[in-house]
Every structure is written in C-alpha cells, then in structure tokens.
Amino acid sequence: MTDLVTLSGDTVVTTTLAIAEGTQTQHKNVLELARTYRADLEEFGMVAFGTRPRLPGQHGGGSTEYADLNEQQATLLLTYMRNSPIVRTFKKSLVRAFFQMAQRVNMRAANPLAVLNDPTAMRGLLLSYTEKVISLEKTVAEQAPDVATFHRIAAADGSMCMRDAAKALQVRPMDLRNWLISNRWIYQRPGCGGWLAYQERIQQGVMCHKINTVQRDDGSDKVVQQPRLTPKGIARIGTEWAKAAA
Template identity: 30%
Template sequence: MDALIEVAERQIGGGVVQSINARDLHAFLGSRADFSTWVKQQIERARLQQNRDYLIHKKVEQLPSGAKSRNEYFLSLDSAKHVGMMSRSERGFQIRDYFLECERRYHADGAGVAAVLQDPAALRTLLLGYSERVVTLEQENSALRPKADFHDAVVEATNCQTVQQVAKVLGTGPNRLFDFLRKHSILMPGNLPHQQHVNAGRFRVVEGHYKDRHGDRQTYTRTLVTGKGLAFIQRRLSESTG
C-alpha cells in the first residue's frame, strides 16, 4: 500500500491513536484556501473537539528575520476521514479508503501482537526483533541505586545486556552460551570479546571496581551484548543447529 499521507501514533483525547498532520491532508485534497482558514472551517463543519478529535501544537521556526510561530493541527484518523468525505471530491474518497486500510492494518497488527504474547517461542523472536529498543531495568528505575560500580557502566551502555541476560532471552543456559561463544571464536578464553566483534558494534566491555578485604581498589571487566550483537548471536546459534 502506497503511503498517501504519513500516519503516526499520537496522544489525543486521553489515549494513543493514529493521526495525521492536517497540513498534509490540506495539500493532498488540493484545497486552494489558506490552510489556517481551511482547517478552522473543517473543525467547525465536522464539529470536532480539541483534545478529543484533534490537538494543536505550536511550532516555532527560526528565520533570518527572527522567530516565527505557527499552529500545527493533528487530526485523529476518524476525524480525518470525516474531513476527507466532506470535500466531496475524488481525492476525498481516495483518502478515506486509505485511512480505512491504515486502520485495518493497525488493528490486525495489534491482534498479531496479542497472539505472540501467548506463544513463548514467538515472544522470544519478538524480543529479538525489538532488542535495539529495549531499555534495561536499571534505566527504567532510577530510584534504585546500583550496589557496585559496574552497574553504572551498564546503565550508560544503553540497550546492552549481559551474556546471562542474553542466554535467558535465547532460551539457553549461560554456561552453554559462554561455551558456544568461545568455541566459535566470538569470545576469548577470559570471556572478553575479540576486538573484531567490538569494532562491529556487537559487544561492549565495561570496567567495574570494588574493594577487596584489605581495602585495596580492584578493577575487573564485564562483557555486554548490544542489540546488534544479540541478533548476531541468535543468527549464529540458528546456523549451528540448522
């Protein structure tokens, strides 16, 4: 399906809904009226309510002559369908059908996710697919302070996971995964990654510090797996068992 107008999720009316920028709709319908006048007329004709059917966002642009602000109107997909139909033009019917198809696909995808959540194997695949977007629990709960210095480095290493965490996502044991990574020359005998994999963005190595029983400061390292590395490991595991 060709994208006639960009559709994006936005918070309107107390919930996240599909929406479009009214300027894009104005341009698509080919209206010759000034946008500001046109959008206010559509809101009145369709009896749309602000913060229920649409929202207004003030955008400030820096121009050579100084700052200039303008209002951006974002319409829910339902509201945009009404506006399209009210134009009584061929393009109005075309955009209505497009929005209907967007809604159908959106709800179909939502049903698919619900089904995946009931299937552990499918859920694991979903987690791998979205691994680049995962935020670790340390980042989500800033109220919890780490008990050791290496946790600070883990928090800074956005979207990284320990090998133990990766093993859990992949449905295997950590010792088995460490053995696999060493056997395939991904990790060295000390469980640090080979430099080529660090350079490829698959792993990060962070340093931690602790005081031994004599009060001396000691340093140690820990291997973290990036989202890219997680997908790489999963692919190598699949190839070895395929």
C-alpha cells in the first residue's frame, strides 16, 4: 500500500501514485492530469517528478514515473477530477493525513526531547538513519565512476546540441528530448517547428542558444536559434539520472 503522505525535507507531500490508489484511478491518468495542469500546480511551488522501481506484481518493466505534490498542489489536482463518492472520501482522508503529519512535525520541532523519551520513536529513527547510511554508501560506490565523468564534463568548455549531448549521456536523442520537455528545459512556440530553451534554464547556466543565419531559397536570410546544453547542464542531467536509478 502506498503511503498517503510523507516528508520530503521539511515539506509534507503526497504522490500521484497515492492519489491514483486512493481514488481508484489509473496512475497514468493522474500523472497526465498533473502534466496537463502543471502550470496551475506550480503556482504553489515546483512540481517534482521522479521515478521509482515498480513494485512486485505491477505490470510492465523498468521504473514508474510519478510526481510529488504538496498539500495545495494535491488539493488543486483533486478539484480537476470527477467529484465521485470515492474521490470525495479520499479528499477527506488526504486532508486529515496532511493535518496529522503537520501536527507530528510541529510537535517534534517544539519538543525534540519527546523523541528521546519514546523508545519506539528512537528505534525508528535509528533504524532509518542506519538504512540511509548503508544506502548512501552503496550509492556513492556505484555512482563514483559516473559522477567523476559528469564532473569532467562540467569542467569542459563549449556546449552541445541535443544529439551530441544524448551521445555523451549514452541515451537515445528522443529520450533526452522528452526529458527536457517534461522537465521544462525546452519548449516550442505555437506555429514554430524549432525548440527553444526556457529563460530560467539559460539563467541557471545549464542551457544556451546558438544563433545561425541560413539563406532561404529566395536569397533572403533567416535567423535560426538552436538550443544547446552547456557542460554544466549535461553534468546536472547525468547526476539526476544517476540518483533516480539508485
């Protein structure tokens, strides 16, 4: 059973997986709804998309993509779903779960000694800490070669087109392009065939534009912008993919 709410840092979140399970809706439909209304959801913070291994018994292979949603985002997403009895019941459960988790977080922050006096809580904290240390050590060992490669790329000069960047990352160009679209690195203007980098990504130094002038058949000049990934951007993507695969 998927946890209804969890902590992501200091933020209480739910997932599209939990919403799909609680509303008895196919997860692909919930995820598509989150993508469709992503701009609305991101008025309440960035939507974090991620992947996790499929659970035993789930159909398909590989990993499952999902999105983390804070309380406001989850509430808004549920308003875009058909208000059936199942959805209404789940809404109440989710509101209650968010409230209860927020209360627990506030109590721990106000009185950290309460955890020390609770053997069950202490045992859970120690077990969680030990598991995280073991997992982190394993991840560091497994990712060390890739991370070293990404650091070398980040220190390099020059930028790459999407095809060359995909080759450097050892993925299909189509897969890289789809990732860049879904994570809001590139977009297309209506009526235009070419891709453009979001200004936010340019300011972050992970993408840039290469401007070329080509000649039309009638002899006139046409200015074409090509989005390119900087070494910093390639290293960032590679590091995020390595973490997601861990």
